[in-house]
Amino acid sequence: MMLLVPADVLRPRRVDEHFAPEANAARAAGLEVALVDHDALASADGTDGADRAVARVPEAGAAAVYRGWMLRAERYAALERALARRGVTLRTSAERYRRAHELPGWYEALKSVTPRSVWTSGTGRAAFDAARAALGPGPAVLRDHVKSMKHYWDQAAFIPDLADAEGAWAVATRFLSLRADDLVGGFVLRRFETFASAEVRTWWWDGTCRLVGPHPDTPDDAPPADLDLAPVEPLVAGLSLPFVTVDLARRTDGTWRVIELGDGQVSDRPTTIAPESLIALLTTATPHRA
Known part of the structure; x- marks a missing residue:
């Protein structure tokens, strides 16, 4: 290879x-x-x-x-x-890359273990309002089909209440200005959930989790020993994607939830995972933990 x-x-x-x-x-x-x-x-x-x-x-x-x-x-x-x-x-074929890389490609398979989401094709106000109504009132997180602007949380990511049409659109407008030509697909609105842990990044090869480590945003936060992948494993395997990452966090009720699935080829490796560990999952069949 x-x-x-x-x-x-x-x-x-x-x-x-x-x-x-x-x-x-x-x-x-x-x-x-x-x-x-x-x-x-x-x-x-x-x-x-x-x-x-x-x-x-x-x-x-x-x-x-x-x-x-x-x-x-x-x-x-x-x-x-x-x-x-x-x-x-x-x-990884182009079709499978898109399925992993863009939320609409993987959401249906993982909807039982990830926040409820709706999305648009395009970025018009009418489509945004229709998605807002479909998700219903309450807090939400905004992103596009690929990426959020979480580092601009209050300006362009978090919507306190989708019932506030103008407030929600103000967040969407700021999101559009920041993403600009990098925006992919359209808006995605995800129901806000409260989490009690840092994210964990898991690496999957042929539907099997082969490496568990921290998320690149929190490279020094070791994954907890009680990470429970059992509800997620058959769902990820069912996607039949060759190489993906799945980011998870523990909700305040103790349930592990999928925050993101991405194509492993373009997922960043946290600095605290040795490059040899990542290359090993491409060349061996032994699951291990970073």
Whole structure:
């Protein structure tokens, strides 16, 4: 298997510094490592741009896993096509990447273990108000199909009461201004729940949890020993996604809840998880805990 990582912007023959530890661990484990020009891919229009982005990937009949910066689903699809022309097959197809990367792709399968959510296609006021009415009054968290603006919690993420139409739209308007061209899909409104723990990031390979560690936002908070994945395991397995992360937190009533599912190729590794641990889950069959 081949590991694909972003090239350094200023030194394109080298690995991007953020992913260099994983690239080194992959080489030590016997994996081939190849460079992708992320900026060219993210801004490319048409076939030629995607082909330029993968020009340094060897032409070989190989399966590949990408570990890099987040890509919009359509850019990932362009990456898949460009690699196929070089005889390289991404282990996660473009369709499966979108299903993991965007909340509407995974929500139905996990709705029993995650906050109730509704979403829109597009960002018009009428669609937002319809989603607001569908979720009903009370507090909610706003995001798009991929990402929230949680670091702007009071301005662009938390809505105290969806019954307050103008107050809710003010939060949505601020969210739109911050996400700008990076916005994906439309609005997502999620019922607010109160949590009593830091988030835990779990890493899943072929439907099995293979690595448990802290969330990148709280890298020094070790996962509690009583983390209960039993309600989640069959649901994640049922999605048939090759490589995903699932972030969980303990609600104040003691129940573990899914905060997010994401494609593992573009999920950040907390600094307190050794790169060797992440590479090991791609190459071995032994579940372990960071």
